[in-house]
Amino acid sequence: METVSFEDFAKLSLKVAKILEAQQVEGSSKLLKLKIRIGTEERTLVAGIAEQYAQDELPGKKIIVIANLEPKKLKGIESQGMLLAAQDESGALSLLTIDRDLPEGSEIH
Numbered sequence: 719m720e721t722v723s724f725e726d727f728a729k730l731s732l733k734v735a736k737i738l739e740a741q742q743v744e745g746s747s748k749l750l751k752l753k754i755r756i757g758t759e760e761r762t763l764v765a766g767i768a769e770q771y772a773q774d775e776l777p778g779k780k781i782i783v784i785a786n787l788e789p790k791k792l793k794g795i796e797s798q799g800m801l802l803a804a805q806d807e808s809g810a811l812s813l814l815t816i817d818r819d820l821p822e823g824s825e826i827h
Contacts, residue, residue: 731786732802732826733757734816740773743793751795752776756785757823764797770811782814782826 735754743749743764750773752763763783782802789798802814816824 729786730784733783733785734780734820734822734824734826735761735783735785735799735801736822737776737779737781740771740776742768742773743795746793749793750776752801754781754783754799755822756783756799757821759823761798762796763799763801764792764795765801765803767801767803767811767813771813779813780816780820780822782816 733756735756737752737754738760739753740750743751746768748766748768749764750768750771752765754761754763784800784802787800789796791797803811804814805811
């Protein structure tokens with residue numbers, strides 16, 4: 719495993735976000751388009767979690783996102799951040815969530 723400096727890690731802005739909406743990305747079996755809220759700001763994320771999560775089970779979940787990642791277009795949709803998930807050897811995913819009800823926008827330290 720490659721290591722990174724603390725200075726590089728400190729550049730990441732990890733925040734709590736609430737999923738407001740989720741929908742399948744047309745033409746993809748893996749991608750979901752998520753509308754999230756980080757504090758008072760709403761954003762769009764595109765995530766490859768559709769094979770593990772149904773779109774109707776995601777709204778209301780509080781997840782961890784990289785909030786300052788450079789936007790990237792996926793299937794013509796601008797993704798404004800990245801959610802964090804763990805993956806086991808079989809490919810099963812689990813979204814990183816919080817165990818207490820903190821407000822959207824709370825910083826991860």
